[in-house]
Amino acid sequence: MADIQWTPEGEQIFDKLIQAVPEPMRDGIKPKLLEMLAAKAAGNPVTEDIVKKMVEEDMPEPQRSALMAALGISSGDNGAEEAADDTPSVSWTGKSEIMFEIMLGEVPEAMRGVFRGKLMGVISQKCQGGDVVEDHVLAVVNEIVPEPFKSTILKKFKELGDYDPKIIDDIIARHGTSQDKLMYILHDAQDEIGYLPVEALQAISNKSGINLSIIYNIATFYKAFKMTAPGKHHVKLCCGTACHLHDKDGIAAEIEQTIVQSDDMTMEKTLCLGCCDCAPVVEVDGKVFKGRDAKAKIDSIA
Ligand code: FES
Missing domain, CATH: 3.40.30.10 (Glutaredoxin)
Incomplete structure (x- = not known):
């Protein structure tokens, strides 16, 4: 910051901008933003308007809309409010929806609404009116999401079991979340998935609140439960x-x-x-x- 002169309002809004950037990216992005501001200010003190202009003109989407929303900047064509309200509806298939939610889960909560609208827009363009498949979400992650979030999200995708996560949602909805119902839940999960992958046990724990170690102990104790995929x-x-x-x-x-x-x-x-x-x-x-x-x-x- 040594080469930059600030007005009090300029420095204040820049601090707000930095706070809106996800924490793991802050150290990496701050020097780049300062460089861009120095170029925009051309030797003059950086004002609030210059910071806002940099966000509007130089930030890529969907980060631009999210940062504009965080700074309270509205824009005629690409307003953050519009992006949030104009979420297209799509038809999800397979694990595409849970993958989309995993991706959004990496976005700070305050910016999630704007990102949801923008990313849904990209997804909707990719599927061109058809169903959203897992490859569409994967493409968005690979093309848009910066590191380190991309690696984290891709790792979480790999950890998803080879089954439709809605199966567990439906089973929990049927039996409830009481530990007394755990045997029924595990039997139904095995009947529908074919075996009990660790990811399904984790999902049962997440949805029911039953401790994973209890679920795992039961699943491995009874011979009726299989933890590996059956052969052909x-x-x-x-x-x-x-x-x-x-x-x-x-x-x-x-x-x-x-x-x-x-x-x-x-x-x-x-x-x-x-x-x-x-x-x-x-x-x-x-x-x-x-x-x-x-x-x-x-x-x-x-
Ligand atoms: S012992 Fe009877 S079939 Fe093997």
Whole structure:
């Protein structure tokens, strides 16, 4: 600030401007703003008008509208109030809406209304009247959001489970938020998602207020709950006594190894499958295979 002369009002509004910038960006952006102001003032003291002019003329959108709103500047064409009121309505699909909200969550609360309007405008242009898909939101983050917010948001997107987050909203709406209902909530979540990803447990905790450690302990304690995505094929491997005794060549162990290494199969060890004459015995998607056929079947889908 050494090269800049200020009027009291100019310095005051500049302080207000800096306060409106998200905290993690302040140190980085302040020298750039001072440089821009020095150029605009051309050796004269920086007045309130010069600061406002810099925001209106030199800031990119949507930051410009948000900062104008924070400083109480109105503008005929691009007024912040207009931007907030003129939010287009769009049709969200998949995880696009939750991704949009995650993105907005990184904006300081005081500026969120303006950003919502502006970013919705960009989204609406991208989807051109069609449904908003996840790629539209992703494109906005990559094109508009500055660092460090971009990296934070992209990381949060990656942490979203591979399921529709509305599933958990609906389940909580059905059962309520009491811990007594947790088993029902977990069973419904598993039925609808296919398993219980950690992200779903986190979402249940966030929506219900039930401590995540309680939810996690229950989900991992009961065998009925699965924490990993099921494979394409469900394989039951018989570990009954007769199979164990008849399997002199250790084929069951080979089968087990093949299943464990495959992403396409989920193994369930089980007791007698009722055909003990030719070990080993497996049941693949409800159909039983014995002996060499069992190994051949498993090898064919591994
Ligand atoms: S013990 Fe394996 S089928 Fe009976």
